[in-house]
Amino acid sequence: MxxxxxxxxxxxxxxxxxxxxxxxxxxxxxxxxxxxxxxxxxxxxxxxxxxxxxxxxxxxxxxxxxxxxxxxxxxxxxxxxxxxxxxxxxxxxxxxxxxxxxxxxxxxxxxxxxxxxxxxxxxxxxxxxxxxxxxxxxxxxxxxxxxxxxTRDLINTPASDMGPPQLEQAARTLAQEFGASIDVIVGDDLLTQNLPMIHTVGRAADRAPRLIDMRWGSKGPTLTLV
CATH class of the missing domain: 3.40.220.10 (Leucine Aminopeptidase, subunit E, domain 1)
Incomplete structure (x- = not known):
């Protein structure tokens, strides 16, 4: 809303x-x-x-x-x-x-x-x-x-409707709205990218784990939000 x-x-x-x-x-x-x-x-x-x-x-x-x-x-x-x-x-x-x-x-x-x-x-x-x-x-x-x-919308949505794919879609929508770049590493690709812990945490689920990397802006100091 x-x-x-x-x-x-x-x-x-x-x-x-x-x-x-x-x-x-x-x-x-x-x-x-x-x-x-x-x-x-x-x-x-x-x-x-x-x-x-x-x-x-x-x-x-x-x-x-x-x-x-x-x-x-x-x-x-x-x-x-x-x-x-x-x-x-x-x-x-x-x-x-x-x-x-x-x-x-x-x-x-x-x-x-x-x-x-x-x-x-x-x-x-x-x-x-x-x-x-x-x-x-x-x-x-x-x-x-x-x-x-x-943020409240994402929190208030139950986990059955807000898993990794839905979080990715929310991030992509946000990136498109504000002109940010976005890269997503999903499932077994996490292993090839040397991200084994993310893969381990989510591999048992029916919705593949993923790393979402969104970048915006080119001016000012680099600020990383996790």
């Missing part, structure tokens, strides 16, 4: 991320209607809380995302993601409450929250979609999210 930002629109809903320690100060700056709505819905800016505040005509005026406090945020990462998963359908943009140094991190968390494993059955998509925050490298964040989504 694809995890990505959506295009900015003039009607995207602003998300105000509220730290519990700043809640009273934030509420004091809002209209009486917003103050009453927040109180009536019991929003206390707890971590992962979400609330949509309506305008006078009933349309969404803003969304609030609870950010907890420094103590609760130590228990995990991607603290905005939990609230994002509770928001109703719509296009959102982060309007306030996240430091510039954390924007990219929280935007990545929002995208990862939208991941769904849908190989075997359809799964409802996450309803709340995010516009890339200003000042972040949207391309890099998208690449990170999509690479993690691919």
């Amino acid at each position: 694809s995890v990505q930002f959506v295009a900015a629109t003039s009607t995207s809903i602003p998300v105000h991320v509220v730290d519990q320690n700043n809640l009273d100060a934030w509420i004091s700056q809002q209209t009486p209607m917003t103050q009453a709505w927040v109180a009536a819905n019991g929003f206390n800016a707890g971590l992962h809380q979400a609330l949509v505040v309506p305008s006078s005509d009933g349309s969404p005026l803003m969304a609030l995302a609870g950010y907890g406090n420094s103590a609760t945020r130590k228990r995990g990462r991607f603290h905005l993601a939990g609230a994002a998963g509770k928001l109703p359908a719509g296009t959102y943009h982060i309007a306030s409450g996240i430091a510039d140094t954390n924007l990219a991190h929280e935007a990545l968390g929002w995208l990862l929250q939208s991941y769904r494993f849908d190989r075997y059955k359809s799964v409802p998509a996450m309803k709340a979609q995010l516009v890339a925050p200003e000042g972040v490298d949207a391309e890099e964040i998208t690449a990170l999210a999509q690479s993690e989504a691919l």
Whole structure:
């Protein structure tokens, strides 16, 4: 599945991320209607809380995302993601409450929250979609999210459907997408290429073992990932 930002629109809903320690100060700056709505819905800016505040005509005026406090945020990462998963359908943009140094991190968390494993059955998509925050490298964040989504897909697929041939196909698809070269040594060819340990580990299986060697890029230092 694809995890990505959506295009900015003039009607995207602003998300105000509220730290519990700043809640009273934030509420004091809002209209009486917003103050009453927040109180009536019991929003206390707890971590992962979400609330949509309506305008006078009933349309969404803003969304609030609870950010907890420094103590609760130590228990995990991607603290905005939990609230994002509770928001109703719509296009959102982060309007306030996240430091510039954390924007990219929280935007990545929002995208990862939208991941769904849908190989075997359809799964409802996450309803709340995010516009890339200003000042972040949207391309890099998208690449990170999509690479993690691919990794999750490979891990979540049972071994009966994800053996050496399927891993090879996944590698070939990736190589083709990004213009990488790929070489695969399969079965007894591992012995002729002096790779006996890989052959030994996989030779008893009905799916031949293999070494997949994918190379990309020609600039910069050589980095080997195993």
